[in-house]
Amino acid sequence: MDDSLKPVRIGICGLGTVGSGTFNVLLENADAIAARARAPLQVTHVGARRDNPACDLAGIRLSRDIFEVARDPEVDVLVELIGGTTVARELIETAIRSGKHVVTANKALIAEYGNELFALAAEHNVALRYEAAVAGGIPIIKALREGLAGNRIEWLAGIINGTGNYILSEMREHRREFADVLAEAQALGYAEADPTFDVEGIDAAHKLVILASLAFGIPLQFASVYTEGITLLTPQDLDYAEELGYRVKHLGIAKQGDRGVELRVHPTLIPKDQLLANVNGVKNAVLVEGSAVGPTLYYGAGAGGKPTASAVVADLVDLARDLSAGQVSRVPSLSFADTSLQDLPILPMAEVETPWYLRMEADDKPGVLSRIASIFSDQGISIEALIQKAPTAGQVRVPLIVLTNRAAQGRVDDAVEQIEALDSIAGRVTRIRVEILDG
Numbered sequence: 001m002d003d004s005l006k007p008v009r010i011g012i013c014g015l016g017t018v019g020s021g022t023f024n025v026l027l028e029n030a031d032a033i034a035a036r037a038r039a040p041l042q043v044t045h046v047g048a049r050r051d052n053p054a055c056d057l058a059g060i061r062l063s064r065d066i067f068e069v070a071r072d073p074e075v076d077v078l079v080e081l082i083g084g085t086t087v088a089r090e091l092i093e094t095a096i097r098s099g100k101h102v103v104t105a106n107k108a109l110i111a112e113y114g115n116e117l118f119a120l121a122a123e124h125n126v127a128l129r130y131e132a133a134v135a136g137g138i139p140i141i142k143a144l145r146e147g148l149a150g151n152r153i154e155w156l157a158g159i160i161n162g163t164g165n166y167i168l169s170e171m172r173e174h175r176r177e178f179a180d181v182l183a184e185a186q187a188l189g190y191a192e193a194d195p196t197f198d199v200e201g202i203d204a205a206h207k208l209v210i211l212a213s214l215a216f217g218i219p220l221q222f223a224s225v226y227t228e229g230i231t232l233l234t235p236q237d238l239d240y241a242e243e244l245g246y247r248v249k250h251l252g253i254a255k256q257g258d259r260g261v262e263l264r265v266h267p268t269l270i271p272k273d274q275l276l277a278n279v280n281g282v283k284n285a286v287l288v289e290g291s292a293v294g295p296t297l298y299y300g301a302g303a304g305g306k307p308t309a310s311a312v313v314a315d316l317v318d319l320a321r322d323l324s325a326g327q328v329s330r331v332p333s334l335s336f337a338d339t340s341l342q343d344l345p346i347l348p349m350a351e352v353e354t355p356w357y358l359r360m361e362a363d364d365k366p367g368v369l370s371r372i373a374s375i376f377s378d379q380g381i382s383i384e385a386l387i388q389k390a391p392t393a394g395q396v397r398v399p400l401i402v403l404t405n406r407a408a409q410g411r412v413d414d415a416v417e418q419i420e421a422l423d424s425i426a427g428r429v430t431r432i433r434v435e436i437l438d439g
């Protein structure tokens with residue numbers, strides 16, 4: 001490495017899980033990183049509320065006020081790793097206005113304010129990079145933006161929340177309680193500051209919005225995503241799904257169809273021999289169907305300090321290379337040129353068609369099954385499989401599981417409303433969509 005090369009000066013804001021991971025990866029792999037970046041990447045300033053014993057900050061400027069980093073003339077790139085959408089937004093805007101490039105892992109901020117932030121970055125001729133914001137260490141932004149640039153992307157589907165996948169995997173494989181596994185995921189640094197973002201599907205929705213924008217050339221639109229989390233799933237449903245040959249995964253799905261774009265995040269039954277069904281623990285995976293390449297699959301750690309740092313550092317290396325070439329806007333932020341982004345219609349959920357898994361508690365007496373079957377038939381919904389579990393001693397009701405063929409959600413809503421109104425059915429009907437991914 002030529003020692004005379006001008007270093008790229010980095011300011012890191014936030015020294016938590018990802019901040020400390022980034023700091024240490026930059027240090028541990030400094031030589032290989034400098035060789036790839038054609039310049040040393042040197043942390044010159046850290047903004048952190050408190051010290052982190054995992055980081056040796058000797059010789060590095062430390063500020064308790066992170067805005068000091070955003071205004072520091074000795075910083076070329078600000079790395080935002082504090083999270084949230086208020087202070088983080090102000091910090092990034094301040095950095096951009098001060099002529100600094102920005103790298104962030106903040107999917108909430110990109111999903112909700114990315115359109116404005118990318119415009120601001122373009123106005124100031126600086127880069128705003130966010131590889132770590134989706135699927136942690138998996139280079140999925142790079143893949144969509146560059147590797148698949150020759151394709152029309154038809155659809156993508158992914159496990160894009162590590163915490164949620166960790167919880168579902170532990171519940172199924174080790175019969176562990178939801179709350180215990182969530183607490184463990186928090187201790188391991190996988191969960192968001194507010195873990196309801198993970199378990200209610202909000203984090204996955206943030207990431208899906210970003211993926212859909214990159215895939216289809218549409219502006220970021222968080223409000224358009226249908227979002228369901230994993231909190232209502234029961235161990236029973238995970239078991240019944242297995243019996244039927246499926247596994248329950250929390251998926252983000254984006255499809256470009258003739259009638260509009262589907263944007264949805266929800267628990268999904270997928271055949272258990274498909275690759276996505278076998279992605280376990282904190283791992284994420286995104287399956288992308290391109291018109292020319294066909295299906296491609298991206299797999300790896302979706303959360304955690306070092307894996308996420310891997311993506312942050314990759315952005316820094318990419319940026320350093322672009323800086324050495326004197327061109328930071330070579331690749332459009334959202335893959336498509338700003339002037340080519342197009343508002344496409346979003347398909348209302350009532351019109352989205354999938355097969356369905358429905359579970360209900362039914363009286364164990366003659367006539368109930370035929371009544372339910374006729375409600376489905378009146379709605380034009382055909383039944384693929386129906387399982388009635390044997391009653392256990394003393395039980396008056398039995399679990400009834402119905403797998404339907406493809407049916408629009410609106411039809412299923414109507415059928416379920418009628419079924420729930422039957423005297424022979426107790427409580428609510430559990431509904432989970434089924435997806436046969438042809439990947």
Ligand SMILES: NC(=O)C1=CN([C@@H]2O[C@H](COP(=O)(O)OP(=O)(O)OC[C@H]3O[C@@H](n4cnc5c(N)ncnc54)[C@H](O)[C@@H]3O)[C@@H](O)[C@H]2O)C=CC1
Nearest residue numbers: 014015016017018048049081082083105106189303304308
């Ligand atoms: N933990 C993970 O596996 C992943 C996290 N992310 C994203 O990375 C970002 C950071 O996440 P984590 O490192 O997990 O969070 P964290 O909570 O471990 O770290 C955030 C740090 O920022 C500090 N901080 C917050 N506001 C501050 C302020 N105003 N001034 C100074 N310091 C401040 C906190 O004290 C904390 O040390 C978030 O946007 C998150 O969504 C993205 C991918 C994976």
Ligand SMILES: N[C@@H](CC=O)C(=O)O
Nearest residue numbers: 161162163191192303
């Ligand atoms: N909380 C997130 C962190 C990475 O994005 C997750 O669990 O996936």
Ligand code: NA
Nearest residue numbers: 131134136138
């Ligand atoms: Na990534």
